[in-house]
Amino acid sequence: MFDIILKRKERTNVLKGIKLRLYPNRTQQNQLEQMFGNDRFVWNQMLAMMNERYQNNKALPFLGKFKLNYLLKPLKKEYPFLKTSNSSSLQVVNEFLTQSWKNFFQDKTGQVGKPRFHSRKYLKKSYTGKSIIKTAGKRYLKIPKLGYVKTSKTGVLQNTKIKRYTVLLEPTGKYYLSLQAEIPEPEKYSLTGKRVGIDVGVADLAILSNGLKYPSFNSSYFEKKAKIWQKKYSRRRHLVKLLVLQDRNKRVLCPRSLESFTNWQKAQKSKAKYQAKAANQRRDYLHKLTTHLVKQYDVIAIEDLKTKNLQKNHHL
Known part of the structure; x- marks a missing residue:
């Protein structure tokens, strides 16, 4: 009976979405524009390769995200500007691309089409990474490849473990940081007995x-x-x-x-x-x-x- 009570009192971690405003300087804005373009470039390059492979022989085995990640190393040698991006963000691009192809092959209704090429004219630009983000004071975060970036607040990141982050540029010209963080399970509200x-x-x-x-x-x-x-x-x-x-x-x-x-x-x-x-x-x-x-x-x-x-x- 005592073990059951202890198990009930144990609090598990839950995933929570946290969104913060970013204030990058001019150098960081130019670097973010390059990183947005690198993600778009890798998506289009991998998609073109997979389209050609699918057209030549539809019976070939499907390329997963791990096999696509092996192609990033020669791609970086051929295009050195890709090294300015965080390596985990390019791996996330391959993950999203493989998931899009899986949705296309598993769809039996015909409503899901093949993945499309990304255009540079798309207003909402973003890139997603899985590296470690550190807090540096009340108003600064240390983001990989960007360094110290000013933000709106960092107090909400206490006792959290960041799983994945996304830096995005809204059509309004504002930069945001969207975080997928693991936090302790919040306390439940007291019961009221009302329906x-x-x-x-x-x-x-x-x-x-x-x-x-x-x-x-x-x-x-x-x-x-x-x-x-x-x-x-x-x-x-x-x-x-x-x-x-x-x-x-x-x-x-x-x-x-x-x-x-x-x-x-x-x-x-x-x-x-x-x-x-x-x-x-x-x-x-x-x-x-x-x-x-x-x-x-x-x-x-x-x-x-x-x-x-x-x-x-x-x-x-």
């Missing part, structure tokens, strides 16, 4: 069985701003494309490129900024609401209906 049923609606976000109503989150201000800048962005980009096409037709000696115009790029960042604000506020509202419900009730029952299907019915 509740939730009816998901269209006019109201949730209606409880005891009569309480939670209104839907209103982010109309930022959504209106995002729509305005979306129109500006589309209009400016269309005009720029016409100017670039005009230079090509006239065979100008030094034709202008799409990236040489900054007006549409400013509109793109403004559009992404307002979209991110609306999404962050909505996410914060939902997190606070769900946390409140979990603290108040032990059993929560939710109907199995899709709100999107309800919105399609104009009679509701």
